[in-house]
Amino acid sequence: MEKVEIAFYPGVERDGFRTHVFIKNAKGREGKVQAVILAAGLGTRLGLEEKAYPKGLLKVAGRELLLRHLILLSREGVEKFVLVVNPRNRKYFEEFLARYPEYRVILVENSHPERGNGYSLWCARLAVSGPFVLTMSDHLFEEAFVKRAVRGQGLILDRQGFYVDPVEATRVKVSEGRVVEIGKGLEPYDGFDTGFFVLAPEIFKAAERLVEIRQEISLSEIVQAARIPVTEVSGLFWTDVDTPEDLKQARKLLIRASVKGAGDGLISRTLNRRLSTRISPYLCGRITPNQATILSFLLGLLSAALAYFHTAFGGLLYQIHSVLDGVDGEIARAALMKSRFGGLLDSVLDRYVDFIFLSFLLLKLKPGGLLLAAGLLALLGTVMVSYTTERFKGAYGKDAYGIFPVLHYFPGKRDERIFLIFLFCLSGRPELLFPVLALLTHLKVLFTLTVFWRKRSELEEAQG
Template sequence: MQAVILAAGLGSRLGLNRTGYPKGLLRVAGRELLLRHLLLLSRYGVTEFVLVVNPRSRSHFEVFLARHPGYRVTLVENPYPERGNGYSLWCARSAVKGPFVLTMSDHLYEEKFVARAISGRGLILDREGRYVEPTEATKVKLQDGRVREIGKDLTEFDGFDTGFFILTPEVFETAEKVVAGREEVTLSEIVKEAALPVTEVSGLYWTDVDTPEDLRRAERELVSASVKGAGDGWVSRYLNRRLSTALSPYLCGRLSPNQATTLSFFLGLLSALVAWFNTALGGFLYQVHSVLDGVDGEIARATLQQSRFGGLLDSVLDRYVDFIFLSVLLLKVRPEGLGLLVALLALLGTVMVSYVTERFKGAYGREAYGTFPVLHYFPGKRDERIFLTFIFCLFGWLETLFPVLALLTQGKVLFTLAVFWKGRRWLEP
C-alpha cells in the first residue's frame, strides 16, 4: 500500500514561514511528526510513501530522508503551495498506483488509531472528538454514510475530520474537476465533491499541530494516551501515573526507554542502600523509584520505541529491586525462627505475584489481567506493595511489614491460581 503525506504547508502560525522549515519536521516527544507517520504506517502495511512538499522546504526533507534511508519515499513538489492542500493532493496523482492512505504531515495519531483506520474506507471520522478543540476542528455532516458537508464553521455535524483517509485513485478524477474550476482548492472541497464514504474511529488520540502551544500540549497528551493501565494498581492510578505522566514529556527524546529503565533500577538499588542507614528515607526513595518505574514505558510508547526486550528487562530488574530492598529490611530486623520464615515468604511472594501472571501469559499467550479482570480486585500489585512498604518504613513498623506482605502476596498468588483454575476448561483449546 502507498501513503500520500501532504507537507507543503508553511506553518505560518508556528513562525516557520520565513525559514521554509516545514511543520512535518517539528519534533513531538523527541520524534519528527513525519518520522512518526513513516514508522506507524510502515508497521501497518504501507511500503511506499509520496511526500508532497513546498519547493522552499524540499532541502529540509532531503536532509531528513538521508538520515532515515530505510523508507521508500518519493518527493513530489507542489509548485503552487498557495493554491491549497487540495492542489497538493492533485500534485501526487502520477505517483499513485492503487488504493492509498492520505494524511497530513502536521497531524499526529496514536498507534491504535492507525491500526484501526488503516482497514477503513474513505474519510476516517471521529464522532466523539474527545481530544478535539471544537472551534478549531473541521466538522463533517453525513448523508447515507457519505460526506455531505465539511468545514470548520458547520453548526450541525456528525463528527470530526481526522485528516486520515483511505482512498482509491478515482479521487483524482474529482480533484481534476475541482482544480480546473478555481485557483485555491482545499482538500475539504474535493472530499465534499467526491462524497467520500466514512469510517468511524472514535475515542483514540489524534491531533494537529498549528501553534507552539499545540506542540507542548501534544507531548503531554501523547504521554497520557500511552499509559497502558492493565498492570496498574490503585496507587499507580491515583498517584504514580499523575507524577510520571507530568515528568515523561520532558524526558521524551532526551532519554531512551532503556536508559530510563536503567536509571530507575539504580535508584531502586540506591533506595535499598539508603534504607540500611535510614529506613524512612530509603522507603521514600523506594516510592520515588516506583513513580519513575512508569516513565520508561511511557517514553517508549509515546516515542514509538516499545520493545519486548525492554519490557522483559524492566520486569526482571523490578524483581531484583523488590527482593533486594526487602532483603535489606530483613537484615536490619534480623527475625529468628518463624519470623524469618514469614519474612522469607514475603520475599518469595513479591516475586511470585508477577511469576504466576507471566507464566500464564507464556502458557496461554494472553494477558492474565485482560483475560480475568476480577484479578484487579485483589490488591498486591507492585505499586501497592511498594507504597505499603514506604508507609511502614516511614513509621518504622518493620516487624509488622513482613507478615502483612507475606499474607498479601501469598494471598494474591493463591487467588490468581484459583481464578486460573476456574477458567482452565474455558481456556484450553
C-alpha cells in the first residue's frame, strides 16, 4: 500500500533497531530511550515551500530547532531518534545529520506528506517499539520543559499557556485525566497541546483504524481517538514556529525564559535583566557565551580606567557593564551552551573587575589613614560576599540562595553593589562610598554565615 522507506544513520544496525526500548540507557537512567520527531510538514506559512526547506532546520539562538530536540532529549536519556521527513525536504535533513554523527537517527520517509501529521506518525511505526517520546521538529521547548515532560505520560498539557497566543494555540479538553477533544477554537477548554507526547505503541492501533478509512489524518485526531492520558507541565516556555514573526518572537522569549531562577538581586530583577534580555537576542548565535564574558570583562576594566579620570562616566560605564554581564548567561542558556567552566570564568573575572574598579576609585582619592582603611575593608567585603556563597556551594554542592531565599533580604549582591557604586560616582562624593560599602558587605557576610550556622545540622544531615 503506502511506501515507507527507512534509512539508517550512524550506529544503528538494521536488525537492532527494534530492540532498544525503555531499557536502562548508557547513563544508567531508566528512561524513554527513543523519540519520534515529525518533520514531514510542508512549511507553507514560512514561505519556505518553494525550496521545501524544513522548518525544523531553522535556527533559533544559533541552533537548529531539530538540534535542540536532539540535545535536550539526549540529556534526558533518549538514545535513538526516529525522524519522519518528506521526499522533498529529505536532502536537507541528510545534510544536517551528516554534521552530527553523534546522534543515532533513523530517517523515515513519508511519501504522502499531504496526508497530514497523523499519517507521519503512522509511518514511524516500523522504526519504533515500546514507549516513545513524540514531538514536532518545528516546536521549541526550553530545557526545563523537556526535563519535566519526558517524565510524564500521554499528551503534555500546558494549562496556563503563559507564553502562548491563545487564539493560535491548539486547545485541549480533558476529562478524568484523558484527552476528550482537541482543536483550535474549542470552548470551554482545559489547556493547550504543547506538541510533546509520551506514548505507548498502542497509539498505532488507533492510527491504523483512521488510516484505513481516511485520506488525511491529523495527529490530534489520533490522540483524541486513543483518549490518551494527560500530564500537566505548565508555566514553562514552549512554542511552535509557523511564521517568520514566530521565529523572532521565539528567540526573544527563549532569552526571557532563560532568566528564571538565576538568583538575581533587586537591581537585576528591576533594571538590568529588562535591558539585557533585549540585547541578548541580537547577540545570541553571533558570539559565544565565553566571548560575551570576555567582552563584558574588558568593558568592566575600561570602566575602571575611566573612573580614574572621570568618576561619573566611569560609574556609568560600570553600571552598563553590570547590565551586559547578564548577557553571557542568557545566551548560554538559550543556546544550550551553558558550561561549568563558563560560569567559573564569569565569576572569577567579575571579582577582578569589582576589585579593580574600586581600586582605581580609591587610588584617585590618594587615600591615607582612615579612608584607606575603609577602602581596604570595602575591597575585602566585596570579594567576601561572593566568596562566602561560592564556598558554600563547594561545601554542600547547592546554591545558597536556592536553599535559603532569606539571603535575598539582605542587599549586597553584585548588581546591587554596582548600582550603589554608580550612584556614589554620580553624587560627586565617592569617598563616602567606601565606609558604606565596607559596612554593607561585611554585614552581609556576617548575615550569610549566621544563616549557614543556624542551619548547619539540617545541612549536614541532608548530605548523609
